[in-house]
Amino acid sequence: MRLVLGSGSPRRLELLAQLGLTPDVVRAPDINEDPVDAEKPRDYVRRMAREKALASECGADEIVLCADTTVAVGRRILGKPVDATEAEAFLRLMSGRRHKVITAIAVKIQSGVRVKDVVTDVKMKRLSDAEIAGYLATDDWRGKAGGYAIQGPASAFIPWISGSYSAVVGLPLAETANLLQSSGLEIWT
Numbered sequence: 001m002r003l004v005l006g007s008g009s010p011r012r013l014e015l016l017a018q019l020g021l022t023p024d025v026v027r028a029p030d031i032n033e034d035p036v037d038a039e040k041p042r043d044y045v046r047r048m049a050r051e052k053a054l055a056s057e058c059g060a061d062e063i064v065l066c067a068d069t070t071v072a073v074g075r076r077i078l079g080k081p082v083d084a085t086e087a088e089a090f091l092r093l094m095s096g097r098r099h100k101v102i103t104a105i106a107v108k109i110q111s112g113v114r115v116k117d118v119v120t121d122v123k124m125k126r127l128s129d130a131e132i133a134g135y136l137a138t139d140d141w142r143g144k145a146g147g148y149a150i151q152g153p154a155s156a157f158i159p160w161i162s163g164s165y166s167a168v169v170g171l172p173l174a175e176t177a178n179l180l181q182s183s184g185l186e187i188w189t
C-alpha cells in the first residue's frame with residue numbers, strides 16, 4: 001500500500017519518521033479552516049481532519065493520513081495567529097493557566113474515512129512581559145496553533161502536560177500507528 005501524507009506540516013513528516021514511515025507522496029490539502037458559529041473545539045478539530053481527508057485524493061492502493069491541531073481555552077478555539085499581536089493575545093490568555101491541545105487524525109482508504117481525536121492538558125507558567133516579548137521575537141510561534149510550539153523555545157513555558165506529547169506537536173503517534181495498521185498499512189514489517 002502507498003502511504004500519502006495529506007499535510008504540509010514538516011512536524012508531521014518528522015513525527016511519521018519516528019514510526020519508521022516515509023510517505024510515498026506528500027500532498028497538502030487546502031480547505032477553509034474557519035470554525036462555524038458556536039462550534040465546540042473538539043467537534044471543530046474532528047471536522048477539520050475529516051475535511052482535509054475528504055479533500056485529498058485516494059487511489060485504490062493508497063492510504064491517506066491527515067491531521068488537525070488546535071488549542072482550546074474553555075470553549076474558545078485558538079488557531080494559528082495571523083500576526084504577532086494575535087500571538088501575544090493568545091500567550092496572555094494561556095499564561096498561568098491550563099489549556100487543551102486537541103489533535104484529530106483522519107485516515108482515508110477507498111472505503112471511507114476514520115477519525116480519531118486526542119486531547120492533552122497543558123499547563124503554561126505565568127509569563128512575564130520579557131518572556132512574551134523574547135518569545136515573539138524568535139518567530140517560532142508562526143504557523144503554530146495557539147501561537148506556540150512545545151518542541152521549540154516555548155518548552156521553557158510548559159512545566160507539565162497530561163496526555164500525548166506527540167499529539168501536541170501535531171501527530172499522536174500511538175493512535176496514528178494504530179489507525180494506519182487497522183486500515184491495512186503494515187508498519188512492523
Ligand SMILES: Cc1cn([C@H]2C[C@H](O)[C@@H](COP(=O)(O)OP(=O)(O)OP(=O)(O)O)O2)c(=O)[nH]c1=O
Pocket residue numbers: 006007008009011012028029067068069070071080101143144145146148149150151168169170
Ligand atoms: C500547540 C502546537 C502546535 N503545533 C503546530 C502543529 C501544526 O503544524 C500546527 C497547527 O496547524 P494545522 O492546521 O493542524 O496544520 P498545518 O496547517 O501546519 O498543516 P496541514 O493542515 O497541511 O496538515 O501547529 C506545533 O508544532 N507545536 C505545538 O506545541
